[in-house]
Amino acid sequence: MIKVEHLVKKFGLRTAVNDVSFRVEKGTVLGFLGPNGAGKTTTIRMIAGYLPPTSGAVEVNGIDVVADPVAAQKQIGYMPENTPLYDEMTVEAFLNFLAEIRGFAGADRRRQADAIIDKCMLSSVRHQPIETLSKGYRRRTCLAQTLIHDPAVLLLDEPTEGLDPNQKQVVREMIERMAQNKIIVLSTHVLEEVEAICSRVMIISEGRLQVDSRPGDLKKRAGGYNTLTIEVVAPAAEALQAFAEIPDVAEVVSLSSGSEKQVLRLVPKDRQSLAVRAIEVASARRWLVTELRSDPGRLDDVFRQITITDDVGRKTA
Numbered sequence: 001m002i003k004v005e006h007l008v009k010k011f012g013l014r015t016a017v018n019d020v021s022f023r024v025e026k027g028t029v030l031g032f033l034g035p036n037g038a039g040k041t042t043t044i045r046m047i048a049g050y051l052p053p054t055s056g057a058v059e060v061n062g063i064d065v066v067a068d069p070v071a072a073q074k075q076i077g078y079m080p081e082n083t084p085l086y087d088e089m090t091v092e093a094f095l096n097f098l099a100e101i102r103g104f105a106g107a108d109r110r111r112q113a114d115a116i117i118d119k120c121m122l123s124s125v126r127h128q129p130i131e132t133l134s135k136g137y138r139r140r141t142c143l144a145q146t147l148i149h150d151p152a153v154l155l156l157d158e159p160t161e162g163l164d165p166n167q168k169q170v171v172r173e174m175i176e177r178m179a180q181n182k183i184i185v186l187s188t189h190v191l192e193e194v195e196a197i198c199s200r201v202m203i204i205s206e207g208r209l210q211v212d213s214r215p216g217d218l219k220k221r222a223g224g225y226n227t228l229t230i231e232v233v234a235p236a237a238e239a240l241q242a243f244a245e246i247p248d249v250a251e252v253v254s255l256s257s258g259s260e261k262q263v264l265r266l267v268p269k270d271r272q273s274l275a276v277r278a279i280e281v282a283s284a285r286r287w288l289v290t291e292l293r294s295d296p297g298r299l300d301d302v303f304r305q306i307t308i309t310d311d312v313g314r315k316t317a
């Protein structure tokens with residue numbers, strides 16, 4: 001388990017991480033989502049034991065990271081934004097070297113390195129010097145390095161940044177495969193990544209934890225969530241009035257109005273679903289509904305609502 005309590009990091013006068021607290025259980029893929037400069041990297045570095053906090057506490061599997069970073073790091077695989085690699089070494093030599101650093105010797109060391117090469121699908125490049133690898137293989141070598149001691153906690157800072165869509169997909173699949181028995185914390189500013197692989201998302205903005213949610217629940221916070229667009233064959237004025245009388249409807253807007261067909265937008269009062277009531281209203285009057293669409297909510301709308309500040313620095317939502 002990861003336990004973070006009232007974590008603060010100040011660089012001079014700037015507060016990069018501002019009173020962040022949370023807990024994460026095994027089996028979780030947690031995504032830190034936030035714009036550049038939000039404090040994601042700083043938070044991850046403190047959990048990894050590479051940056052001492054200004055104040056607050058971090059515990060990984062019961063070990064106090066601040067007091068005993070070396071013991072904590074045995075539980076942790078950390079992939080920084082720019083992983084240092086030994087470019088002139090081959091993939092195989094590099095991973096054997098790291099296995100040795102992590103305390104494996106002889107046949108054990110080779111077995112460990114081979115297992116990781118397998119797991120990270122690096123067999124085809126194992127004899128290649130790291131400097132000759134494509135970006136995707138290079139990233140997988142970085143990931144392999146974090147896995148060599150089979151840590152319970154993986155901290156991955158922007159693991160798919162700069163990769164093409166296919167390479168991204170491979171790395172995401174690897175993360176998903178490893179997720180069951182570990183805690184994985186990754187940072188990203190890519191919303192689709194959160195939707196694709198995270199079971200929990202925290203939106204961080206200006207060093208603060210703004211939201212802690214499941215990705216699916218987050219969409220419900222989108223401004224237009226459950227707004228209903230209905231296309232109905234009905235007289236314009238009557239349709240406007242009938243749908244406006246639904247108790248959960250806050251507002252009806254006419255999007256287009258013909259002599260037969262009306263396209264209306266029904267805005268719910270409190271994000272309730274309106275579809276069933278709207279169909280009841282139409283069928284009671286024998287109006288033909290030709291199209292019905294409920295807004296599923298969009299993560300990027302939520303992200304913008306939460307992280308964009310206006311010109312005078314106020315939150316827009």
Ligand SMILES: Nc1ncnc2c1ncn2[C@@H]1O[C@H](COP(=O)(O)OP(=O)(O)O)[C@@H](O)[C@H]1O
Nearest residue numbers: 011014016034035036037038039040041042043
């Ligand atoms: N070593 C440092 N010295 C001074 N300021 C830093 C340092 N590291 C990060 N910062 C500042 O802290 C804030 C958060 O940065 P960071 O954690 O890298 O954000 P993110 O990873 O979300 O983009 C930024 O304003 C950044 O400039």
Ligand SMILES: [Mg+2]
Nearest residue numbers: 040041042081
């Ligand atoms: Mg960062």
